[in-house]
Amino acid sequence: xxxxxxxxxxxxxxxxxxxxxxxxxxxxxxxxxxxxxxxxxxxxxxxxxxxxxxxxxxxxxxxxxxxxxxxxxxxxxxxxxxxxxxxxxxxxxxxxxxxxxxxxxxxxxxxxxxxxxxxxxxxxxxxxxxxxxxxxxxxxxxxxxxxxxxxxxxxxxxxxxxxxxxxxxxxxxxxxxxxxxxxxxxxxxxxxxxxxxxxxxxxxxxxxxxxxxxxxxxxxxxxxxxxxxxxxxxxxxxxxxxxxxxxxxxxxxxxxxxxxxxxxxxxxxxxxxxxxxxxxxxxx
Ligand SMILES: *[C@@H]1O[C@H](CO)[C@@H](O)[C@H](O)[C@H]1NC(C)=O
Ligand SMILES: *[C@@H]1O[C@H](CO)[C@@H](O)[C@H](O)[C@H]1NC(C)=O
Ligand SMILES: *[C@@H]1O[C@H](CO)[C@@H](O)[C@H](O)[C@H]1NC(C)=O
Ligand SMILES: *[C@@H]1O[C@H](CO)[C@@H](O)[C@H](O)[C@H]1NC(C)=O
Ligand SMILES: *[C@@H]1O[C@H](CO)[C@@H](O)[C@H](O)[C@H]1NC(C)=O
Ligand SMILES: *[C@@H]1O[C@H](CO)[C@@H](O)[C@H](O)[C@H]1NC(C)=O
Numbered sequence: 289x290x291x292x293x294x295x296x297x298x299x300x301x302x303x304x305x306x307x308x309x310x311x312x313x314x315x316x317x318x319x320x321x322x323x324x325x326x327x328x329x330x331x332x333x334x335x336x337x338x339x340x341x342x343x344x345x346x347x348x349x350x351x352x353x354x355x356x357x358x359x360x361x362x363x364x365x366x367x368x369x370x371x372x373x374x375x376x377x378x379x380x381x382x383x384x385x386x387x388x389x390x391x392x393x394x395x396x397x398x399x400x401x402x403x404x405x406x407x408x409x410x411x412x413x414x415x416x417x418x419x420x421x422x423x424x425x426x427x428x429x430x431x432x433x434x435x436x437x438x439x440x441x442x443x444x445x446x447x448x449x450x451x452x453x454x455x456x457x458x459x460x461x462x463x464x465x466x467x468x469x470x471x472x473x474x475x476x477x478x479x480x481x482x483x484x485x486x487x488x489x490x491x492x493x494x495x496x497x498x499x500x501x502x503x504x505x506x507x508x509x510x511x512x513x514x515x516x517x518x519x520x521x522x523x524x525x526x527x528x529x530x531x532x533x534x535x536x537x538x539x540x541x542x543x544x545x546x547x548x549x550x551x552x553x554x555x556x557x558x559x560x561x562x563x564x565x566x567x568x569x570x571x572x
Contacts (some may be wrong), residue, residue, distance in 0.1 A: 325436040328421030332435040333464035336473055339373030339380055342501015343467050345494040346370045347480045349386075354411040355490045358390050364491050365389055369398075369480050371467060371495070379461040382442065387455040393484035394451025400440030400465060400475045404494035411492035414479045417441060418465075420472030439464045440471050442480075449482070 346368055351366040367386035374381055391395065401414035417425075418440030429437035429444030437444050446460050466473040481492040 295515055320477055325430045325433045326423055326427050327436060328419070328423035330421040332433075333421050333423075333437070333439050333473070334435075335378065335463040336380075336466040336468060336471070337378045339377050339452065341373055341375065341377065341465045341474075342423075342499065343497065344370065344372045344499035344501070345467060345476045345495040346498040347495045347517070349491050349493050350409055352409075353491045355484075355488055356482075358393075358490050363388060365482060369493075369495075370498070371465075371475075373467050374461055379463040380465050380467055381461045382459065384456070384458045386449065387459070389451075389454055389456060390484070390490065393450070393486065393488075395448035395485055396451070396482055396490070397443040397485070397487070398480060398482045399438070399442060399444075401479045401481045401492070402440075403479065405476060405479050409492075411481055411489040414481055414492055418473075418475055418478055434462075435464065440475070440478075448485075451485075519567050 335342045348368040351364060352362060353359045358364075365386055367384070368447055370383045371380050373379070400418035401416065402418050403413060403415045405411065406413050417438045417475060419438040421439065423438045425438075426552065429441045431437075431445060431447075434445045442462065442465075443449065446458065449456050464473060465475050467476055468474055469476065476495050476497060479492050479494045482490050504555065
């Protein structure tokens, strides 16, 4: 599947060049726009507007690098990637703090990867970039059109980690990566990988649920104001090798009983606000 998807992308890239003089044959679902931005096989990434309030995911880099040659005397890049939904549920705020960065081989790229890191710390086993819309690697991410980038290509969208500094911090809100369990863009069960400029994997860490802000009263999932019904949320995109289903995305399985009265709605959102505040305190 992956091979054929890649082949498609490569073929599409070829037709793009050809399109300047001739008419490109209409590709099945891939389109490459005149601006040079790629659209995923499943379309552009959709903005997720119902990320759950209060949940905090954190990936903390391990003590030792996966690529041992990066730190011949032991050690690793130190720091973490903390992710929490915007208070209004639209987008996820990332806070990144790193130190002891390598002195060579930069600028460094970092991405969300499909699989979590196994016990033995094997960064290769995290497989490909988290790419639920199957955008592929045929061209670089165009920062001006983040919806056309792989959901997991955070450094592509927000910039590489520069070479020449021991420490680096960044904070931004990404509209496409999601902390909502059940949709393809969910990354809470996946990982982050930091690469050299030549793509060699230096280190990686799985995301862990650090604060479960739901407090037993999960925000309503089928509230009309909170859902992004109408947006395509590819599901089952646990890896980037799945073929597009073409069909309707399956809705996330309900994980909490829907509140039945306005009162419980209020209680739920009250709890969410408290949990969010707790999450902020936690991060400070
Ligand atoms: C994807 O986004 C790009 C940039 O905004 C746009 O040119 C292109 O038409 C979009 N593709 C689809 C299928 O919406
Ligand atoms: C949600 O909050 C973010 C800031 O956290 C803001 O940039 C965005 O415009 C808000 N979106 C809506 C729909 O209110
Ligand atoms: C990638 O770059 C690093 C740092 O310069 C180097 O140690 C490593 O050997 C390179 N990997 C490949 C495959 O060239
Ligand atoms: C690491 O993962 C890759 C990909 O799954 C696998 O091919 C390799 O054998 C693994 N290495 C170790 C030491 O587990
Ligand atoms: C992660 O969660 C998504 C959505 O809930 C699911 O489709 C995917 O299979 C999960 N991936 C892993 C590696 O557990
Ligand atoms: C990738 O997804 C496909 C389709 O959902 C599934 O058949 C396959 O087992 C998955 N592979 C991995 C490594 O999760």
